Amino acid sequence: xxxxxxxxxxxxxxxxxxxxxxxxxxxxxxxxxxxxxxxxxxxxxxxxxxxxxxxxxxxxxxxxxxxxxxxxxxxxxxxxxxxxxxxxxxxxxxxxxxxxxxxxxxxxxxxxxxxxxxxxxxxxxxxxxxxxxxxxxxxxxxxxxxxxxxxxxxxxxxxxxxxxxxxx
Numbered sequence: 755x756x757x758x759x760x761x762x763x764x765x766x767x768x769x770x771x772x773x774x775x776x777x778x779x780x781x782x783x784x785x786x787x788x789x790x791x792x793x794x795x796x797x798x799x800x801x802x803x804x805x806x807x808x809x810x811x812x813x814x815x816x817x818x819x820x821x822x823x824x825x826x827x828x829x830x831x832x833x834x835x836x837x838x839x840x841x842x843x844x845x846x847x848x849x850x851x852x853x854x855x856x857x858x859x860x861x862x863x864x865x866x867x868x869x870x871x872x873x874x875x876x877x878x879x880x881x882x883x884x885x886x887x888x889x890x891x892x893x894x895x896x897x898x899x900x901x902x903x904x905x906x907x908x909x910x911x912x913x914x915x916x917x918x919x920x921x922x
Contacts, residue, residue, distance in 0.1 A: 755779075791889040794913070795881065798896060799825060801910050807903040829878050832899065833892040836876035837883070843870070 756769040765773075773779060780789075802808060803824050810819050810827045819827060830836070839854045841864050854860045857874075864870045884892065900910065 788886065788889075791886065791893070792881065794917075795889065795893060795896075798893065798900070798910070798913060799828060801907060801913070802828075802896070802900050802905060805900075805905045805907065805910075807900070807905050826878055828896060829881065829892070830876075832895040833881075834879045834884055834888045837879035838877045839874060840877060841870065841874045 755767070755771045755773065757765040757773065758768055759765050767773075803821055806818075808818075808824070810824055818824075836857075839857055839860060841852055841854060841860050842849045843852055843861060843864055844850075857865075857876075860874060864874070881889075897914070
């Protein structure tokens with residue numbers, strides 16, 4: 755259900771379903787990601803990680819990624835990706851750390867220098883900062899990938915059944 759609070763402290767129903775008189779509701783900002791989306795993302799991500807059906811490389815000696823590495827790779831590859839970049843530029847003979855909103859905003863001289871290019875780092879957008887639509891799109895891509903690689907657990911099936919008809 756989506757409602758808008760009017761200046762006179764009444765509300766306007768912006769969806770088909772209306773609040774029920776006497777029922778209590780927890781309000782969430784409709785333009786932000788919801789708590790339900792947060793719980794769903796982490797539950798599905800946990801199922802995918804535990805399935806071992808993924809093939810993302812980790813940074814350690816083991817073939818696979820740690821859970822944190824895995825979550826970050828999912829956010830980078832299937833989610834909103836990087837919100838900004840950090841790079842070093844040589845200014846008056848000294849390295850200076852700078853920020854860039856996009857990779858294209860990093861000076862061409864830095865991107866062309868193999869040593870400086872090697873230390874450019876992206877800063878992943880936090881799941882908390884994802885919009886509701888970014889969360890929905892990430893979940894759609896995550897679930898599609900899980901189905902494609904053959905994740906087929908009872909818990910995953912239950913989640914998909916529970917989402918049927920309500921995921922918008």
